[in-house]
Amino acid sequence: MDKLLIRGGRRLHGELLVSGAKNAALPQLCAALLSADPVTLHNVPRLQDVRTMLKLLRNMGVAAERSDDGAVHVDARVLSTPEAPYELVKTMRASVLALGPLLARFGEATVSLPGGCAIGSRPVDQHVRGLSAMGAEIVLEHGYMIARLSAGRTRLKGARITTDMVTVTGTENFLMAAALAEGETLLENAAQEPEIADLAEMLIAMGARIEGHGSSRIRIQGVERLHGCSHRVVADRIEAGTFLCAVAATGGDVLLRHGRADHLDAVIEKLRAAGAEVQAVQDGIRVQSPGSAKLCAQGFRTTEYPGFPTDMQAQFMALNCIAQGRSTVTETIFENRFMHVDELLRLGARIQVDGKVAVIEGVARLSGATVTATDLRASASLVIAGLVADGETVLEHVHHLDRGYDCMEAKLRGIGADIERASA
Numbered sequence: 001m002d003k004l005l006i007r008g009g010r011r012l013h014g015e016l017l018v019s020g021a022k023n024a025a026l027p028q029l030c031a032a033l034l035s036a037d038p039v040t041l042h043n044v045p046r047l048q049d050v051r052t053m054l055k056l057l058r059n060m061g062v063a064a065e066r067s068d069d070g071a072v073h074v075d076a077r078v079l080s081t082p083e084a085p086y087e088l089v090k091t092m093r094a095s096v097l098a099l100g101p102l103l104a105r106f107g108e109a110t111v112s113l114p115g116g117c118a119i120g121s122r123p124v125d126q127h128v129r130g131l132s133a134m135g136a137e138i139v140l141e142h143g144y145m146i147a148r149l150s151a152g153r154t155r156l157k158g159a160r161i162t163t164d165m166v167t168v169t170g171t172e173n174f175l176m177a178a179a180l181a182e183g184e185t186l187l188e189n190a191a192q193e194p195e196i197a198d199l200a201e202m203l204i205a206m207g208a209r210i211e212g213h214g215s216s217r218i219r220i221q222g223v224e225r226l227h228g229c230s231h232r233v234v235a236d237r238i239e240a241g242t243f244l245c246a247v248a249a250t251g252g253d254v255l256l257r258h259g260r261a262d263h264l265d266a267v268i269e270k271l272r273a274a275g276a277e278v279q280a281v282q283d284g285i286r287v288q289s290p291g292s293a294k295l296c297a298q299g300f301r302t303t304e305y306p307g308f309p310t311d312m313q314a315q316f317m318a319l320n321c322i323a324q325g326r327s328t329v330t331e332t333i334f335e336n337r338f339m340h341v342d343e344l345l346r347l348g349a350r351i352q353v354d355g356k357v358a359v360i361e362g363v364a365r366l367s368g369a370t371v372t373a374t375d376l377r378a379s380a381s382l383v384i385a386g387l388v389a390d391g392e393t394v395l396e397h398v399h400h401l402d403r404g405y406d407c408m409e410a411k412l413r414g415i416g417a418d419i420e421r422a423s424a
Contacts, residue, residue: 004395006386007418012252014415018240018259019045019406020233024195026094027172028202029053032074033101037228044072044233045406052092086112100177103136104156108148126163126170133159134181158183158222166191166304172199179208181222190218193305194263198234205229237263238311242380244287245315248276249388251291254415259285266308270298297327297362314340314381320360321349322388329358340378343371347385368393373400
């Protein structure tokens with residue numbers, strides 16, 4: 001199992017390229033199931049979760065390959081098994097996104113329940129309720145969701161779906177299913193993340209009729225068939241936000257090529273308040289920082305987009321650990337998303353947790369130590385902490401990092417960080 005060796009204390013300078021978004025690429029790979037024509041996705045990140053999704057598609061009998069230029073080609077003309085088995089779903093919860101497309105095009109689907117998650121539960125009841133309203137019959141048996149169209153139906157039917165909670169994967173499943181449904185579907189309380197808008201743009205390129213994506217109210221007029229398309233995956237706002245926090249913490253001047261400042265308003269607002277300079281520039285974001293000694297800690301509360309993203313909570317907490325003053329961080333999305341706190345304490349951070357609230361007292365310095373990644377974003381926070389800590393930090397279990405960051409250590413090394421990967 002690999003680990004990262006980080007020797008802190010270096011300011012970061014230069015430029016790096018922000019990869020395509022994992023949380024856009026995964027639903028878009030599932031969306032390719034909606035058409036019998038070939039689909040090509042560009043700017044797909046090279047991540048473990050992407051490899052798992054490609055394996056899942058191939059397990060269904062779909063042709064799914066990455067070409068030398070980095071594009072991913074999916075041909076779902078033939079599908080032998082409309083199933084997402086547990087052995088694949090257990091490693092990547094986004095596999096539930098196959099449910100809507102399989103039902104919409106093939107009229108049946110068998111998808112494993114995703115089970116537990118390190119950062120908290122992500123129930124599928126909203127998916128079941130919404131798709132049932134569209135004419136699906138779904139039963140839960142032996143750990144699987146077994147879905148088929150109601151008797152006498154050849155297509156899903158349009159419906160008005162209002163979820164009890166804002167759900168990103170639920171919105172994506174309904175959006176894909178509704179694209180081929182009969183009649184109009186209205187999604188109320190829809191998630192507004194940029195990745196959902198990007199999925200809608202891909203579906204529109206395939207011939208779908210969608211309005212309102214990017215808002216909480218999306219209207220879809222179903223069509224009988226979708227054709228293939230070529231689509232470029234939107235830049236990863238969480239990867240960009242992670243690097244913004246890293247540069248703010250270490251000090252320096254870095255240009256993030258392809259970064260979208262308009263997708264990071266809440267994070268950038270907090271970074272500017274902390275004392276970093278962040279500017280939207282042509283085809284990217286530029287961040288300049290005096291370093292931790294001149295930064296002021298910032299409190300925040302995670303919430304659904306366009307609020308402060310839960311996927312940036314751990315990274316900004318690492319920044320607060322070495323900024324001046326006290327800050328309060330409230331996590332409202334996942335119940336177990338403070339697992340990085342114990343590891344930050346090992347590096348010398350001062351944090352107290354009470355339920356969903358963490359209070360951080362900034363310290364003048366962190367000290368390198370061996371720490372363990374517990375989940376994807378927690379691992380990113382520990383990288384940031386290691387970049388500013390005295391001495392060497394050893395980050396173990398970096399397979400978590402590889403689920404969502406495309407060659408993070410190489411990108412950081414390219415802007416001056418002293419970081420390398422080693423075999424444990």
